[in-house]
Amino acid sequence: MKIPSSIWTLLVGIGLTLISLWYGQNHGLLPAAASDEAVLIDGLFNAMMTVSTGIFLIVEGVLIYCAFKYRRRAGDSEDGLPVEGNVPLEILWTAIPAVIVIGISVYSFEVYNDIGGFDPHAIHESPMTQSSMTMPGTAIAATLNDTPGNTAPNLNQEKSDEAMQDPATAAVRNAEQIPQKQNAPGVGSVAPTIGGSPEKAGKPPELVVNVTGLQYAWIFTYPETGITTGELHVPIGREVQISMTANDVIHAFWVPEFRLKQDAIPGRQSEIRFTPKQEGDYALICAELCGPYHGAMRTQVIVEKPEAFAKWMQEQVAANTDTLNQAVALNPADLSPHEFLTPYTKDMGIQPEILKQIHK
């Protein structure tokens, strides 16, 4: 008995759907999900994987079927049936992808909203900074503006400047490659990206960490306690806000297990918020090309229980006080200009004696 083609189509359709549904959940392509946000993003990926598997199998299936079924037999020089078009069919295969992409868009929109893409805070324009107020040509704008310029010291910038003088940092980076480090403007332009999720929007985050990217290291400062470290510690279950900027070139903050990435751009401050969920050590990777040693720019993110985090924080505060005392001893203000400049000018072929003469 010959089975009608509509039955075959139905069976193939059911088979494809089952395979796609199974593979969409069991592809094993993603690393562990270590933040609340990661779980949402994985859901989106699995849904897209399901649809994609279906489309992939249909297209490749038809291609292979055609290759076998409709190959030209030897000695056959006839043409195929002249079917030039079929309007309902064309409308159908325009409509199906359109519906699929709209569906994926809506789902993405939902996930994006849930991870805080639409935090109202994120829409705010960048505040006018002191440096732009004093720029020539902004005098009128400045008089019309009632709010005083932001004079609060920029912790990010201060800490990264401090880190610049740390010999350990200098060892991993090439100091003279940074254009006019001393003249770098304050981080004025705020470009928040992933803010608080809807239920947390508008509320201050539970923990703020300032991050500075520089060739080829990450420097973390915890503004509440003032400690500076080279690895990121965060407690489980508390919403963390990362405020980041870069000192020299563009870097990108990426923790694959958190599924979050954000460029750290010199001259701008960008933010992401997330809630760590799973204890462990993860890699923080720079994802934006930042020079020849880009691949080496990585550090650890340690997600730990709140008690362990508090203990670590206390140790750091103690250790940091010592470092600060040393830093004061190395304060550039105590050095004469030529003493300060010598390490930077040595490679340029300028003799310390010449510097001394210039600064007499």
Next chain:
Amino acid sequence: MTQAQLQETANFPVLVPEPGERHWRDYFSFNTDHKVIGLQYLVTSFIFYCIGGVMADLVRTELRTPEVDFVTPEVYNSLFTLHATIMIFLWILPAGAGFANYLIPLMIGAKDMAFPRLNAVAFWMVPPAGLLLIASLVVGDAPDAGWTSYPPLSLVTGQVGEGIWIISLLLLGTSSILGSINFLVTLLKMRIPGMGFHQMPLFCWAMFSTSALVLLSTPVLAAGLILLSFDLIAGTTFFNPTGGGDPVVYQHMFWFYSHPAVYIMILPFFGAISEVIPVHSRKPIFGYKAIAYSSLAISFLGLIVWAHHMFTSGVPGWLRMFFMITTMIIAVPTGIKIFSWLATMWGGKIQFNSAMLFAMGFVGTFVIGGISGVMLAAVPFDIHVHDTYFVVAHLHYVLFGGSVLGIFAAIYHWFPKMTGRMINEFWGQVHFALTIIGLNMTFLPMHKLGLMGMNRRVAQYDPKFALINEICTYGSYILAVSTIPFIINVIWSWLYGKKAGNNPWRALTLEWMTTSPPAIENFEGIPVLATGPYDYGLEKADEGVPLSDPDPVLSGGPNSVLRAEPDPAVAANPEDR
């Protein structure tokens, strides 16, 4: 000299050398024949493909192990920067221009392009630009800020190399603008009478859309590059944050061109595939108008998707949603094309020669790149995989599995027309098999790498990715080997291949209605359209030339429905023209 003598001398027919190829030396000269220029483009770009391919293999050799042990990190960065720049600007784009130059006048029955000299000028910008770029390696200060060349990095690493890179790209951009003007005017003004837009072959539609896109987007890249060169050379701070510049503005300007560039690279080969599939399936193309208009739609939508490259940089949250939706929608016209090609094959009589194999390989692998493209459009997911090997896999499936397989399909399809000889099918199929194996072995595992957390553009990486990288590296060696049978096959077949006759595939588009290779000025008189370009199997086209015809007659021959009849309105004697 009397007035009469003056008048006579002035009108005396001087010997004007006709354009076109008479001798091998013509290919190394400022020749204005579109066929010569087409081949100049194709051969030049293929040479750059080999150079770019060697660089790719050096990059992959470095990545075979997690440590930096093959080249220094600085050289590594130069290698991938040059690899990308060469493959995009000196291989795929010029190869598309090469086919367009060769085919457009033939397909629309014209004698040459609208502006033959401009055409030659456009080509002769390519070799110097390419040599300049490669010379930067010799100078020892090659560009190493990636092909995107984002400031401030591009301003603080190798200044000489960066300057060379900018000049080279400005030359290539100018070349492609000049070429596009020529294609547009030729398509608009030089079609034979009786060929409306809807009688035009689909390759012409594709080039029309491509050229429009080039004209709209390339100037923006040029502007961005000129501003970048000011920052680099003159110390301005358009993009340099130390003086208040904004590096994100450069990204907008760069991607305003460079995302459309992807469509500039793929649309011509969508067109070529739409020519190859119906001929070798012996069926009319399914949904001619849908394919034609979807090219235009891709061209238009291509202009409003650029910021999806910047989802993780400083763009506002709402803006990401806009670009997510436009990027998703571009999948619809692309899907229309894929389904139409499948429907063309359905019920056909598929002839498995190399051209058709590459065309089917194109459909099969491009669809993977298309699917991952939709995934990348989804903002939350893109935030995870942006700048990782997932993106590398995606773009290679689109540009290798798409454009490059398309180029090969087109070369195998039009080789008999361009050289008058058949290419060896066996070695063509060996080439195809090696390419497909190498392509999937190199790029498929990269999806996994990116999802698991390997970032791109790194010389050293986490040792847990070593095994997958090793597989990718061996795949890339297979890809390198795959070009060897092709190169030998092309050279050998060009010299000693079987004579092809005028229309070995029994195709119906106009380029097959003249000699192979076409004579200077292409046609005797003005060709006449008797059928549409894809009327296979229709009654009026039923008397096609049999495949085994040992000596097909000139100009389509008496069996052909598309006879190149001399137009009585045009004098037959060339001297009277």
